[in-house]
Amino acid sequence: MVFLSGWGHYPIIAADLSRPAHLASIRQQLNNSASIIGQGHQRSYGDSALAQHMIRMTTFDRLLDFNPKTGVLICEAGISLQQLLAIFVPRGWFLPITPGTSYISMGGAIASDIHGKNHHLKGCFSECLYSFSLMIASGDILECSRTQNAELFYATCGGMGLTGIILTAHIQLKAIQSAWITETQYSAHHLNDLLDLFEAHHQATYSVAWIDTLAQGTQLGRSILMLGEHSAIGSLTLAKKNNRTLPINLPIWVLNRYSISAFNQYYFYQGKTTTQPRQVPYQTFFYPLDTIQHWYRLYGKNGFIQYQFVVPKAAGRTALTHILTTIHQYQQYPFLSVLKAFGPANQNYLSFPMEGYTLALDFKLNNTLLPLLDILDAMVLSYGGRLYLAKDARMSETTFKNSYPEWEKFQRVRHQWQAHTRFNSVQSRRIGL
Amino acid sequence: MKKVLIIGATSAIAEATARLWANAGHQLYLLARDEQKLITIAQDLKIRGAAQVDYAAADFDQTMKHAKLIQQSLSSLHTFDYVLIAHGYLPAAHISDHNIPLALASFHTNAVSTLSFIHFIIQQFKQQKYGTLAVITSVAGDRGRQSNPIYAAAKAAVSVFLQGLQHQFYRSNIHIIDIKPGFVDTPMTAEFKKGLLWAQPETIGQGIAQVFQQPKNCIYLPQFWRYIMLIIRWLPDFILHRTKL
Ligand SMILES: Cc1cc2nc3c(=O)[nH]c(=O)nc-3n(C[C@H](O)[C@H](O)[C@H](O)COP(=O)(O)OP(=O)(O)OC[C@H]3O[C@@H](n4cnc5c(N)ncnc54)[C@H](O)[C@@H]3O)c2cc1C
Ligand SMILES: NC(=O)c1ccc[n+]([C@@H]2O[C@H](COP(=O)([O-])OP(=O)(O)OC[C@H]3O[C@@H](n4cnc5c(N)ncnc54)[C@H](OP(=O)(O)O)[C@@H]3O)[C@@H](O)[C@H]2O)c1
Numbered sequence: 119m120v121f122l123s124g125w126g127h128y129p130i131i132a133a134d135l136s137r138p139a140h141l142a143s144i145r146q147q148l149n150n151s152a153s154i155i156g157q158g159h160q161r162s163y164g165d166s167a168l169a170q171h172m173i174r175m176t177t178f179d180r181l182l183d184f185n186p187k188t189g190v191l192i193c194e195a196g197i198s199l200q201q202l203l204a205i206f207v208p209r210g211w212f213l214p215i216t217p218g219t220s221y222i223s224m225g226g227a228i229a230s231d232i233h234g235k236n237h238h239l240k241g242c243f244s245e246c247l248y249s250f251s252l253m254i255a256s257g258d259i260l261e262c263s264r265t266q267n268a269e270l271f272y273a274t275c276g277g278m279g280l281t282g283i284i285l286t287a288h289i290q291l292k293a294i295q296s297a298w299i300t301e302t303q304y305s306a307h308h309l310n311d312l313l314d315l316f317e318a319h320h321q322a323t324y325s326v327a328w329i330d331t332l333a334q335g336t337q338l339g340r341s342i343l344m345l346g347e348h349s350a351i352g353s354l355t356l357a358k359k360n361n362r363t364l365p366i367n368l369p370i371w372v373l374n375r376y377s378i379s380a381f382n383q384y385y386f387y388q389g390k391t392t393t394q395p396r397q398v399p400y401q402t403f404f405y406p407l408d409t410i411q412h413w414y415r416l417y418g419k420n421g422f423i424q425y426q427f428v429v430p431k432a433a434g435r436t437a438l439t440h441i442l443t444t445i446h447q448y449q450q451y452p453f454l455s456v457l458k459a460f461g462p463a464n465q466n467y468l469s470f471p472m473e474g475y476t477l478a479l480d481f482k483l484n485n486t487l488l489p490l491l492d493i494l495d496a497m498v499l500s501y502g503g504r505l506y507l508a509k510d511a512r513m514s515e516t517t518f519k520n521s522y523p524e525w526e527k528f529q530r531v532r533h534q535w536q537a538h539t540r541f542n543s544v545q546s547r548r549i550g551l
Numbered sequence: 552m553k554k555v556l557i558i559g560a561t562s563a564i565a566e567a568t569a570r571l572w573a574n575a576g577h578q579l580y581l582l583a584r585d586e587q588k589l590i591t592i593a594q595d596l597k598i599r600g601a602a603q604v605d606y607a608a609a610d611f612d613q614t615m616k617h618a619k620l621i622q623q624s625l626s627s628l629h630t631f632d633y634v635l636i637a638h639g640y641l642p643a644a645h646i647s648d649h650n651i652p653l654a655l656a657s658f659h660t661n662a663v664s665t666l667s668f669i670h671f672i673i674q675q676f677k678q679q680k681y682g683t684l685a686v687i688t689s690v691a692g693d694r695g696r697q698s699n700p701i702y703a704a705a706k707a708a709v710s711v712f713l714q715g716l717q718h719q720f721y722r723s724n725i726h727i728i729d730i731k732p733g734f735v736d737t738p739m740t741a742e743f744k745k746g747l748l749w750a751q752p753e754t755i756g757q758g759i760a761q762v763f764q765q766p767k768n769c770i771y772l773p774q775f776w777r778y779i780m781l782i783i784r785w786l787p788d789f790i791l792h793r794t795k796l
């Protein structure tokens with residue numbers, strides 16, 4: 119029995135955690151419970167990787183095949199993206215899709231069908247995925263691709279571990295000439311400017327914006343847009359940097375509106391001074407928070423919620439303005455706020471992205487937060503949007519089912535493979551799957 | 552490029568070490584009993600950059616097979632620059648206290664089979680006139696305590712044997728290293744509650760790879776265990792025996 123939570127430290131559950139070293143022991147465990155869930159590196163924020171019996175796959179972190187001519191890789195599902203990049207960047211290969219932290223597993227990348235700063239052009243992680251192998255409820259192992267067991271493929275990509283245990287992945291890497299990224303920053307004085315900038319720079323390979331959510335009125339949505347391109351200069355190997363760790367949970371009062379404002383001012387000041395393109399190591403561009411291990415401790419011991427939603431493009435300006443002003447009215451102050459433009463949705467039943475804008479807000483957990491989030495849910499849904507399951511710890515069954523139109527198809531596939539008799543997480547039970 | 556033999560190559564600690572050697576481009580030969588796991592690990596190490604990886608599978612309890620296993624490794628590597636012995640078996644204490652055959656079997660795996668391998672390695676080192684051997688024992692061998700005395704006794708037997716060899720090969724190009732890990736989060740200890748004293752196999756692997764470059768007679772990994780064990784070794788019986796250590 120262990121006490122475990124996701125990255126947001128909310129909720130915390132007491133449950134069994136196993137870290138098998140053999141396929142046979144995973145198979146054996148499938149007989150023991152009806153609440154089993156596969157787990158990677160626990161970088162999901164809420165309760166998607168929590169269940170009464172959690173099977174942590176991090177021991178399965180081996181490379182099984184690599185073709186240095188084509189960049190096609192087969193590896194086990196527990197390997198972290200950080201390990202993969204450490205091995206392959208020096209050889210001139212990169213992950214075509216990568217999230218805001220490198221400390222996630224291949225299995226987690228598939229199960230959340232993660233998106234990166236290039237979603238507007240390249241889509242979700244499944245776009246670089248040829249196939250994966252999946253241990254289903256019976257203990258059998260199936261290879262799934264768009265042509266083989268296709269329904270399981272579409273259900274598993276973005277399916278939050280609810281179809282089985284992902285064992286291996288067959289993916290395409292992307293060739294690079296340098297481990298450096300050419301970064302250009304633009305500051306936007308208002309949300310409208312920012313959305314115009316996103317439009318104007320649609321062809322930029324990578325784009326993401328940090329929003330100052332404390333700014334109001336004429337400064338609403340004040341932000342810095344960061345664009346990135348793989349650099350053609352600089353070497354493929356980088357000097358090692360020491361990670362800085364936050365040793366203890368900071369007291370809750372450290373994160374109040376003044377300290378956040380100071381943080382944002384500081385950030386903006388930094389941003390404003392560097393609008394010339396500059397060369398940064400890929401980690402600095404993609405994983406700014408990875409250098410500070412355990413940064414979630416900034417939020418104190420009560421934990422936090424990352425509220426990430428997407429709204430369709432047509433509703434974008436109105437919806438974002440409406441939501442940002444509502445947050446102000448409720449005097450909740452998100453610490454980190456990140457906005458991105460999404461390209462079109464894909465075929466996977468539960469993948470999160472749809473063409474439009476996604477905003478991720480980090481809130482310290484407190485009593486007034488949860489009622490506000492319920493109000494935001496209703497607003498997001500009224501604009502035709504939805505919430506990201508990988509970040510969610512609280513949305514209701516109705517919210518989920520009203521915003522993921524393919525959930526019934528998903529559930530049918532789960533029933534077909536008996537997945538519902540084994541694989542159920544705290545999250546899946548909450549949202550009625 | 553070093554020629555490296557790893558005995559017990561499917562152990563989590565050995566695998567973490569092997570990855571560093573693969574990354575450095577060394578040539579590896581792996582011995583372990585689980586062939587399926589060996590195939591996967593060999594493949595992984597090759598992709599990570601090892602010059603060459605070969606392997607053979609066998610149950611080490613059958614000591615009469617050791618000569619042949621060493622012969623096979625030599626015909627692939629030709630010489631042994633580095634040898635790591637990592638296999639081990641931790642019987643659940645509440646079982647080995649009562650189950651005599653199991654207790655003795657664990658002693659056989661942890662002590663007898665290890666000593667057997669060491670003999671063959673030393674023969675080869677003497678012919679080569681050089682070589683570095685490291686054996687993973689344990690902090691458990693530093694003092695007999697109520698928890699799992701048979702495991703501790705086996706590890707202590709190996710440690711004492713290594714001390715003898717260190718004396719024999721003093722001032723030669725043959726280096727004998729005793730590696731004593733503390734608590735490590737591996738399949739062997741899957742059932743244990745983990746706390747602050749626990750280390751990851753990657754940390755231990757780094758320590759092992761490092762000590763091959765600068766051989767020492769005995770290292771504790773992580774190093775703070777040197778001080779913990781210093782205290783435990785010096786505790787008078789009448790205090791130790793009142794504890795649950
Ligand atoms: C700082 C930070 C930044 C982030 N940025 C982004 C971002 O930019 N884009 C984005 O899309 N996401 C982002 N995320 C979220 C993260 O990418 C996802 O939550 C991802 O799924 C986490 O992977 P993990 O290995 O930690 O899996 P866990 O958190 O352990 O599990 C997440 C889900 O995957 C399932 N799962 C994991 N492994 C397996 C397996 N082997 N078999 C079956 N199911 C499995 C679990 O059941 C669970 O449903 C970010 C998270 C953090 C902490
Ligand atoms: N983990 C700790 O806390 C800790 C602390 C101090 C010392 N140690 C020592 O560190 C070493 C490595 O252990 P680990 O922690 O890495 O655990 P591990 O991953 O469980 O490795 C133990 C290895 O020993 C192998 N083995 C056991 N009996 C064998 C036999 N009869 N024939 C062949 N191989 C056999 C196992 O093979 P299979 O894979 O086929 O089972 C396994 O590969 C061991 O000597 C252990 O005693 C560990």
